[in-house]
Amino acid sequence: MTVTQQLSSDLPAFHQGGAAHWSALPGILAALEQSVGPGVRSIETGCGASTVVFAAGGGEHTVISPDAREHELVRTYCDEQGIDHSRVTFVADSSDRVLPQIATPGSLDLAFIDGAHSFPYAIVDWHYLSLALKVGGRMLVDDVAIPAITPLFHFMKSDAAWRYESLPDNRAALFTKLAEPAAIEDYTKQPYNRRSDFSFAPPLTRARLMGESIATRSRRSVGRRIPALRTAYRRLNEQR
Numbered sequence: 001m002t003v004t005q006q007l008s009s010d011l012p013a014f015h016q017g018g019a020a021h022w023s024a025l026p027g028i029l030a031a032l033e034q035s036v037g038p039g040v041r042s043i044e045t046g047c048g049a050s051t052v053v054f055a056a057g058g059g060e061h062t063v064i065s066p067d068a069r070e071h072e073l074v075r076t077y078c079d080e081q082g083i084d085h086s087r088v089t090f091v092a093d094s095s096d097r098v099l100p101q102i103a104t105p106g107s108l109d110l111a112f113i114d115g116a117h118s119f120p121y122a123i124v125d126w127h128y129l130s131l132a133l134k135v136g137g138r139m140l141v142d143d144v145a146i147p148a149i150t151p152l153f154h155f156m157k158s159d160a161a162w163r164y165e166s167l168p169d170n171r172a173a174l175f176t177k178l179a180e181p182a183a184i185e186d187y188t189k190q191p192y193n194r195r196s197d198f199s200f201a202p203p204l205t206r207a208r209l210m211g212e213s214i215a216t217r218s219r220r221s222v223g224r225r226i227p228a229l230r231t232a233y234r235r236l237n238e239q240r
């Protein structure tokens, strides 16, 4: 029996002092199980069944969650199952405080984001963990349907620095890091920012802003294809 199968059969309650079962779904645990192994360096935010999978993988793992009771319950379950957790470092704190101190650039093979789900924690976790991942490393982000987390999926899907791999349980997104982030200083170079999002504006203003934006984009596009027109337009504006 694999560790994922064992967890799915036992359904241990690691959360709220043993009163709640918030474990990642079996397909997500299986995706982690396939990515871990001796020598793999990993960090996860949030703790529970996934931590057991990391421990069983035998790599150097760090788990960050503020509730130390979860850590004790995970250690107890591992002991009962004969799973060595000596390579797991348990950090009882909030990820936004811990990650800036420990997420050394290029130090990680695997990151799992499943900590605080309120805005902006997953995005803060992602920022530090994506820098800490080495090129070729993997990032699994759970609960991408939650609005506070969905932008991560769309950004990674659009960006050349990431390759989309799979969507375990239609809930988590697995990506491979292909390159260090580019063009940090110029947001317009990120495909994610290609179109302005006017959803913040009331309907009539939104329609006007969208119309202006489409007109500007069309003018630039024509100008790129017919430079003489761009020059003529510029001269016309200068004469006004």
Ligand SMILES: C[S@@+](CC[C@H](N)C(=O)[O-])C[C@H]1O[C@@H](n2cnc3c(N)ncnc32)[C@H](O)[C@@H]1O
Residues within 6 Å of the ligand: 014, 015, 022, 023, 024, 045, 046, 047, 048, 049, 050, 051, 064, 065, 066, 067, 070, 093, 094, 095, 096, 114, 115, 116, 117, 121
């Ligand atoms: C959905 S559960 C994680 C489930 C776990 N991955 C599993 O497979 O059992 C969410 C976790 O986030 C943790 N958490 C809540 N606030 C956090 C924070 N600020 N930083 C890190 N983890 C946090 C909770 O303690 C809990 O362990």
